[in-house]
Amino acid sequence: MNQKHARVGWLFALLLVLAVPCARAGPLAPEVEACLECHGNETLELPLPSGESQSLYVDEATFTKSIHGETLRCTDCHTDIEGYPHPERTFQNKREFSLAYYESCKTCHFDQYTKSLDGVHYEYVSKGDSRAPLCVDCHGAHNVAKPNVPKSRISHTCARCHPQVYERYSHSVHGKALLEGENGDVPVCTDCHRSHDIEDPRTTAFRLHSPEICAGCHTNKKIMAKYDLSTNVLQSYLEDFHGVTAAFLKEQRGGGGRLTAVCTDCHGVHDILPVNDPRSSVIKANLVTTCRKCHPEANANFPAAWLSHYEPSFKKAPLVYLVELFYRFFIPFVVLGLVLQILLHVWRAVVSR
Amino acid sequence: MTRKTVAYVTRFSPRQRVEHLLIMLLFLLLALTGLPQKFFAAPWAQWLILHMGGIDRVHWLHRVCGIIFTLGAVEHLAVLVGGVLVGRSGFSMVPTKKDFRDAIVMLRYYLGTSDERARFDRYDYRQKFEYWGLVFGGTIMIVTGFILYFPALVTSVLPGEFIPAAKVAHSSEGLLAFLIVIIWHIYNAHMSPEVFPFDPSIFTGKVRVERLQHEHPLEYARLVSEGKAPADPHASPETPAPAKPGSEPP
Numbered sequence: 001m002n003q004k005h006a007r008v009g010w011l012f013a014l015l016l017v018l019a020v021p022c023a024r025a026g027p028l029a030p031e032v033e034a035c036l037e038c039h040g041n042e043t044l045e046l047p048l049p050s051g052e053s054q055s056l057y058v059d060e061a062t063f064t065k066s067i068h069g070e071t072l073r074c075t076d077c078h079t080d081i082e083g084y085p086h087p088e089r090t091f092q093n094k095r096e097f098s099l100a101y102y103e104s105c106k107t108c109h110f111d112q113y114t115k116s117l118d119g120v121h122y123e124y125v126s127k128g129d130s131r132a133p134l135c136v137d138c139h140g141a142h143n144v145a146k147p148n149v150p151k152s153r154i155s156h157t158c159a160r161c162h163p164q165v166y167e168r169y170s171h172s173v174h175g176k177a178l179l180e181g182e183n184g185d186v187p188v189c190t191d192c193h194r195s196h197d198i199e200d201p202r203t204t205a206f207r208l209h210s211p212e213i214c215a216g217c218h219t220n221k222k223i224m225a226k227y228d229l230s231t232n233v234l235q236s237y238l239e240d241f242h243g244v245t246a247a248f249l250k251e252q253r254g255g256g257g258r259l260t261a262v263c264t265d266c267h268g269v270h271d272i273l274p275v276n277d278p279r280s281s282v283i284k285a286n287l288v289t290t291c292r293k294c295h296p297e298a299n300a301n302f303p304a305a306w307l308s309h310y311e312p313s314f315k316k317a318p319l320v321y322l323v324e325l326f327y328r329f330f331i332p333f334v335v336l337g338l339v340l341q342i343l344l345h346v347w348r349a350v351v352s353r
Numbered sequence: 354m355t356r357k358t359v360a361y362v363t364r365f366s367p368r369q370r371v372e373h374l375l376i377m378l379l380f381l382l383l384a385l386t387g388l389p390q391k392f393f394a395a396p397w398a399q400w401l402i403l404h405m406g407g408i409d410r411v412h413w414l415h416r417v418c419g420i421i422f423t424l425g426a427v428e429h430l431a432v433l434v435g436g437v438l439v440g441r442s443g444f445s446m447v448p449t450k451k452d453f454r455d456a457i458v459m460l461r462y463y464l465g466t467s468d469e470r471a472r473f474d475r476y477d478y479r480q481k482f483e484y485w486g487l488v489f490g491g492t493i494m495i496v497t498g499f500i501l502y503f504p505a506l507v508t509s510v511l512p513g514e515f516i517p518a519a520k521v522a523h524s525s526e527g528l529l530a531f532l533i534v535i536i537w538h539i540y541n542a543h544m545s546p547e548v549f550p551f552d553p554s555i556f557t558g559k560v561r562v563e564r565l566q567h568e569h570p571l572e573y574a575r576l577v578s579e580g581k582a583p584a585d586p587h588a589s590p591e592t593p594a595p596a597k598p599g600s601e602p603p
Contacts, residue, residue, distance in 0.1 A: 241520075244393045248408035251399050297505040304513025305504055312517065319518040327525035334529060338537045344463035349546040351465065 035074045036060055038084075050093035063142045077104040095130045098137075105135045115196035123200070133161065147195075152178050154188040154195075162189075168270040173277075175270075185223050191216075207262055208250040211237060214263045236309040237263070259294075266290050282308075360562040362582050365555055372429065373555045376487075379422045384531050386415040391524045419498045426491055445475040448485070452478040474571040483538065490530045497523035 036058065038044060044056040063069050075081055078101070080089070091097040102125075106113040116122050116135070124132035138157050139147060148154055155178065159166030169175040169189075177183035192213050193199070199206050215234040217223055224231045237243040245260040264272075266282050273280040281290045287303040295302065312320035365373075386405065389398035405411050436442025455471035456478045462470050471477070476484070500507045500519035507515060542552050547568075554560040562582055566573045576582035 238394075240517075244390065245408055247393060248399070248402050251403055252407045295505060299505060299509050301508035301511070301513045302505055305508060305516035306513075307517055312521075317514055317517065319514045320521055323518045323521045323525070327521070327529070331525065331529050331532070335532050335536065338533065341463075342536070342540050344460075345545065348463045348465065 029073050031073045031075065032063075039074075046091075046097075048091055048093055048097070052094045054091070054094050054097050058142050066140075066142060066144050067146065068144055076107075077101065079104065079107075098134055101136070102134050109135075112196045119194075119196055119198040120200040121198060131161070137161075148188075150182055151184060151188055152182060154190050155179070158189040165189075165270050172268070172270060172272045173274045174272060185217070185226065187217065204259075205250075207259075207264075208246055210262050210264060211243070211246065230309060232311065233309045236307070236311065240306065261294060265293070360583050361559040362562050362565055362576060363558050364560045364565070365558040367558065368432075370556060370558050372425070375425055376422075379418050379425070380530075380534065382418045383415060383422065384527070386411045386418065387524075387527050388531065390415070391528065416502060419495070419502075422491070423495050423499075426495060443475075446481060446484050448478075448481050452481060472570045473568065474575075475569060477569070479541065483533075483541075486530075486533060490526055490533075493522060493526045494530070497526070 039056055039058045040060055042057050046054040046056055048054055080087060089100070091100065103113075113135075121132050125134065147157065155166060155169065155175070170179055174186040177186045178188060193201065201210075211234060218229065219231050219234050221231050238247060242261040246262055249260065267275075268281055275282055277283065278285070280286065284303070288298055288300060291298040291303050307317050307320070310316045312324060314321050385401070389395075389401040390408075390411070392398045402408055402411050405414070433442055451474075455473065458467070458469060458471040459478075461467040497519040500515060501523060504516045507519075542548065542555075543550060562573070565576075565582070573582060577584050
């Protein structure tokens with residue numbers, strides 16, 4: 001009995017799995033076909049008061065191939081339109097036209113929409129800055145596709161508005177690996193800046209927590225092992241002057257206070273190079289120049305004050321290692337000796353009484 | 354009227370008392386601003402720094418206290434050297450062979466193998482240990498503190514590795530000093546059965562003649578022979594004491 005039931009259940013599940021894509025695939029929904037009767041015309045345009053002209057053409061093939069091609073009908077996004085003639089709408093310029101549909105995506109993508117409200121792009125959109133991007137500016141409208149296929153697509157998308165940053169990034173150790181080899185381990189823009197709730201990177205608060213961003217990958221043993229990189233970089237940073245100060249400043253209200261170096265101050269931001277590249281800001285020959293950005297009085301010996309993320313060892317930093325070793329034994333020795341003396345003293349006082 | 358009178362001897366000069374008070378205050382402030390920097394990851398350290406007004410202010414406070422401590426140390430040394438040159442300072446703090454013998458005698462006494470107690474002069478071996486601990490520890494703290502304060506100046510003559518080495522030494526020595534004070538000094542000044550709950554003599558400058566006779570018999574004998582302490586520790590203050598700075602009514 002049970003087995004029979006189970007078999008029926010499996011059959012049902014299989015039908016369901018087959019049925020859902022079948023319902024989605026296939027020819028365009030009749031509604032879409034109806035819209036395309038007019039909007040399939042390449043010359044259909046809407047002249048705007050600004051002198052611009054908004055194309056109203058939708059390429060059938062583009063839309064069909066898009067990620068929404070099989071699931072959405074035109075009016076799912078263009079919710080203000082129910083039939084023909086369309087209700088009268090006035091747009092001053094192309095931007096206003098886009099803004100009118102800004103909230104369409106929210107119906108399905110509520111998570112991303114609310115996240116974007118916390119982002120720096122929306123901050124500028126809400127201030128009326130026409131250059132700040134809306135959903136469609138990054139994702140496209142009728143041609144929406146997976147934004148990260150291939151991964152480099154993300155960086156190319158951001159590059160449309162941030163070409164100088166892209167230029168620097170493309171020559172960095174991360175950018176090169178991505179653009180030349182589609183390396184899946186290196187960060188693209190959104191890995192550090194996030195995609196919807198993008199934080200303004202120019203604030204002190206961002207600076208102070210930026211080491212956590214770098215640490216996201218640089219403490220990952222699996223990834224770092226592939227490139228023979230140390231995963232001790234965060235810990236060694238946090239334990240030294242800069243890291244300790246950064247950790248305390250982060251806790252302070254407003255994140256104010258004097259500045260302290262974070263990862264990017266020495267290694268660069270978008271232009272990070274491998275540490276053994278002769279042009280790297282942290283290679284020995286260039287290090288003093290890097291230190292002087294904050295310590296103008298730094299001299300040739302100064303950079304050696306920083307152990308370059310190494311744990312002190314007899315080989316790497318013998319003086320530091322020996323001082324550490326000395327106190328590791330000396331402190332317990334003295335403390336134990338004193339405690340012993342106190343115990344003896346107390347014991348004798350009790351006995352003599 | 355059978356009021357029991359207690360005779361006192363002045364043991365510490367006003368300068369020594371002020372010095373102790375200043376060191377105590379500076380030590381507390383330096384530990385309060387320094388230890389949370391060493392244990393930066395601990396929640397209590399974060400809390401302390403935040404409530405002292407942030408890391409920048411704590412840095413500032415620590416450095417100011419360090420500078421005052423250094424000035425105090427220089428003054429102490431200058432007075433000491435000056436005193437020796439003029440012939441006024443004694444060498445009562447200098448460790449002698451007797452101190453080592455005393456330590457062994459006292460160890461036997463504490464272990465119960467002997468009932469003989471060492472007879473101490475002005476400073477016993479434990480007091481000397483603490484004084485020289487402060488001198489050596491203080492010197493390490495001052496030197497490494499200034500290395501950390503002026504890293505660029507230091508690296509213009511010394512290799513860069515001195516900076517992290519100074520950091521380790523400063524932070525470890527600071528912890529050691531803190532532990533010695535909270536364990537050893539607090540025990541000797543507060544918890545020890547002889548003084549519990551509090552030994553006020555470094556603040557008042559005075560010590561009971563009876564106690565001096567018990568704890569520093571050699572010093573007491575010398576003071577008596579110099580006429581600076583009453584021969585009878587229970588002497589009433591009315592009896593014309595031969596002492597000048599000595600016995601006063603409580």
